[in-house]
Amino acid sequence: MNAVASPSLEQPSLPPHAMALPTTTARQRVLAVGLVGPGRVGSALLDQLRTAQPRLARAGLDLRLCGVASSRRMWLDVDDPELNGRHDSAQTWRPSNLDEFAAHLRGDGGRHALLIDCSASDAVASRYAEWLASGVHVVTPNKLASSGPLWRLQAIRAACGSGARFRYEATVCAGLPVVQTLRDLLDTGDELLAVEGMFSGTLAWLCNRHDGSRPFSALVREAHALGYTEPDPRDDLSGLDVARKLVILAREAGWSLSLDDVDVQSLVPSELAGLPVEEAMEALHLLDAPMARQVAHAQTHGGVLRHVASLDAKGHASVRLAVLPQSHPFAHTRLTDNVVQFTTHRYRENPMLVQGPGAGPEVTAAGIFADLLRIAESLEVR
Ligand SMILES: NC(=O)c1ccc[n+]([C@@H]2O[C@H](COP(=O)([O-])OP(=O)(O)OC[C@H]3O[C@@H](n4cnc5c(N)ncnc54)[C@H](O)[C@@H]3O)[C@@H](O)[C@H]2O)c1
Numbered sequence: 250m251n252a253v254a255s256p257s258l259e260q261p262s263l264p265p266h267a268m269a270l271p272t273t274t275a276r277q278r279v280l281a282v283g284l285v286g287p288g289r290v291g292s293a294l295l296d297q298l299r300t301a302q303p304r305l306a307r308a309g310l311d312l313r314l315c316g317v318a319s320s321r322r323m324w325l326d327v328d329d330p331e332l333n334g335r336h337d338s339a340q341t342w343r344p345s346n347l348d349e350f351a352a353h354l355r356g357d358g359g360r361h362a363l364l365i366d367c368s369a370s371d372a373v374a375s376r377y378a379e380w381l382a383s384g385v386h387v388v389t390p391n392k393l394a395s396s397g398p399l400w401r402l403q404a405i406r407a408a409c410g411s412g413a414r415f416r417y418e419a420t421v422c423a424g425l426p427v428v429q430t431l432r433d434l435l436d437t438g439d440e441l442l443a444v445e446g447m448f449s450g451t452l453a454w455l456c457n458r459h460d461g462s463r464p465f466s467a468l469v470r471e472a473h474a475l476g477y478t479e480p481d482p483r484d485d486l487s488g489l490d491v492a493r494k495l496v497i498l499a500r501e502a503g504w505s506l507s508l509d510d511v512d513v514q515s516l517v518p519s520e521l522a523g524l525p526v527e528e529a530m531e532a533l534h535l536l537d538a539p540m541a542r543q544v545a546h547a548q549t550h551g552g553v554l555r556h557v558a559s560l561d562a563k564g565h566a567s568v569r570l571a572v573l574p575q576s577h578p579f580a581h582t583r584l585t586d587n588v589v590q591f592t593t594h595r596y597r598e599n600p601m602l603v604q605g606p607g608a609g610p611e612v613t614a615a616g617i618f619a620d621l622l623r624i625a626e627s628l629e630v631r
């Protein structure tokens with residue numbers, strides 16, 4: 250199984266026989282896994298799963314990749330490996346159909362099944378409740394279910410009554426333990442008072458790299474190629490991606506925040522906002538002049554640009570680009586570093602910090618993988 254290096258490659262080379270596992274022993278837990286969205290993050294995850302399979306098998310977890318679905322086509326492990334072999338290891342692909350995909354994953358219902366959504370698709374997020382209700386666990390870095398309509402998230406939570414689990418650690422700051430940390434604080438009786446920080450790996454990287462020597466648009470293209478941005482980088486630049494993360498954390502704490510409640514400062518000029526994504530990628534130069542002015546302004550004031558966000562217990566939430574003094578702790582972050590500062594009842598004098606790389610396929614994939622392992626740990630042997 251090789252990595253799919255480009256998001257445009259919708260066909261990861263996944264010879265079914267490459268996923269062959271050591272013989273299952275009576276004590277092994279079997280987990281059927283299906284992946285939707287083999288893009289930058291999904292492909293990195295497929296690589297990590299394949300590398301880990303022998304080690305997991307020795308530890309008693311038989312991880313079986315049963316299917317991969319992209320927006321247009323899918324591969325299921327029942328597809329003919331001999332035929333694939335005759336076509337130079339090509340896969341047998343069929344048109345994508347999420348109903349068939351989930352039914353195949355469930356099998357006869359006798360095995361544990363887990364679906365990983367690595368798309369950024371609302372249509373896929375809309376299916377979680379029915380998958381969970383049918384007993385399929387769901388893990389995702391896709392923020393749309395947890396930050397979208399509240400009724401849909403409530404339906405997803407209700408569907409977990411089937412015993413299936415829904416985990417989404419990588420929706421906030423990629424592989425950093427942010428959602429789990431907040432959950433641990435709350436589960437042990439602490440109370441969230443405020444969250445502040447830098448929640449965009451892309452904006453952190455752009456602010457660190459943008460010194461005026463290269464056009465901002467060239468840096469955005471590079472961040473996209475490195476896999477830091479959302480599929481549509483305007484989701485990062487408009488502050489929407491960070492607003493989604495604030496909503497996810499607020500809801501984790503039991504607050505009914507929605508995207509409309511977040512005061513967001515967008516960096517996307519209106520001429521760029523209305524374009525289809527391909528045209529917008531061609532017109533990124535529209536960002537250059539305004540961002541050059543922002544950098545010059547920060548330099549004149551002896552400060553640095555940082556993309557910051559905050560949320561308080563009264564539901565005030567904001568996302569903006571700020572000029573911070575060199576002495577500010579956020580001024581010395583590197584590369585894609587995110588910082589999440591939790592002020593809680595216990596940590597009110599000296600808030601708790603989670604900090605580190607906040608974007609990129611490999612760290613994000615590792616966050617998803619860790620969610621999968623937490624679910625796998627709780628499975629009984631079938
Ligand atoms: N890149 C990061 O650093 C990062 C970090 C945290 C979370 N995420 C999230 O991870 C997800 C994937 O990001 P990416 O950078 O890999 O994006 P990508 O564009 O590289 O990949 C998305 C994949 O989803 C597939 N897809 C789209 N619609 C689909 C549909 N309806 N059915 C099946 N497949 C569909 C596409 O075919 C593509 O393979 C996004 O939700 C993103 O917000 C990314």
Ligand SMILES: N[C@@H](CCO)C(=O)O
Binds near residue numbers: 448450452477
């Ligand atoms: N595009 C996002 C990925 C992590 O959610 C970011 O740059 O932070």
